[in-house]
Amino acid sequence: MDQQRLTALELMQDGPVIPVIVLNDPAHAVPMAQALVAGGVRVLEVTLRTPQGLSCIEAIARAVPEAIVGAGTVRSAGDAQACANAGARFAVSPGYTSALGRACQELRLPLLPGVATSGEIMAAQADGFNELKFFPAVQAGGSAMLKAWQGPFGDVRFCPTGGISQGNAREFLALKNVVCVGGSWLVPVEAMEQGDWSRITALAREAVALRAV
Template structure:
């Protein structure tokens, strides 16, 4: 996918690389060098979670200063979150669960959404609103690869991005499944490396993640 300036589709977000980094930033000064380090390793779709007071400012910095990155907002829990994220420069959104209000807001904003689901009923609700590319969260705690295998029968038209408990140790097991397009993980941006400004380590982790095989 060419990065360009238009918002990607949810499918483009999921297919760009095998891993979407789940990023928690505590310092705005880390946002740009972190994003550049990930892009240098081949990871362009960056999920900055709205879990800290500086998250929106970090999204804005990355959107303005790292043109090769496609920055999105994670932990979107309301329509207001989606609106604030887009105003900051986010080009896609990821939610930890799904409600109609979030789906409608992202649709109206033209913002691709990966809605979080953990049950069949949540999948049906997201599908009813037109969402076919979903985040399985918390993946490991909600049943892991076995749950995704079970869902492949009744929901064989859905692609998943498992997130939550995914690591280098089990990412391959998830990525080998036919209904998994990518995984989400925080291991690409370890807190100690970010705090030290060890951007070379993050680039290395990103490069390793970008080479993971997919089904």
């Protein structure tokens, strides 16, 4: 993928796993992104759970053009603006509000809104969002909930995140309404602290192989 503007669905279709990345040290951002790209994982969600999130997004956007870096834990219009300014190419939110949806639409920033209930799905769809993050997936009903939603929400595509691991990812990816999953197991904290970038590349390759479900 090049630098063209991508839809949420195109971002989800790029690979079976979107890594959910929490960075405490900005020095880890670029080598971590390079390691993931080397393993075939290009769509990266860097969360705003730490004060370093925005600077890490900016560093990756500048230094690793092969990566498609986005922002996670986006909760407000201000967050969306700050992420766009930092070079984020998409946003992921833990929940959904119309104010956030409008802000991202005005910024032309693809948004993957978080939902956990049928009412939240309907609210997001009413504002034009049909590609959604199911969060927290395991805690909110897991694959059984996604199967139940296939009937009433057959036009919605999901990225389940929250409790997804290498061990249960295939269970979710096998569902017809799941395009990809989100997970943090691709970027273990200890691997980043030790600078073990080859381990992250290996985990990325294993994640890409999950496509063959």
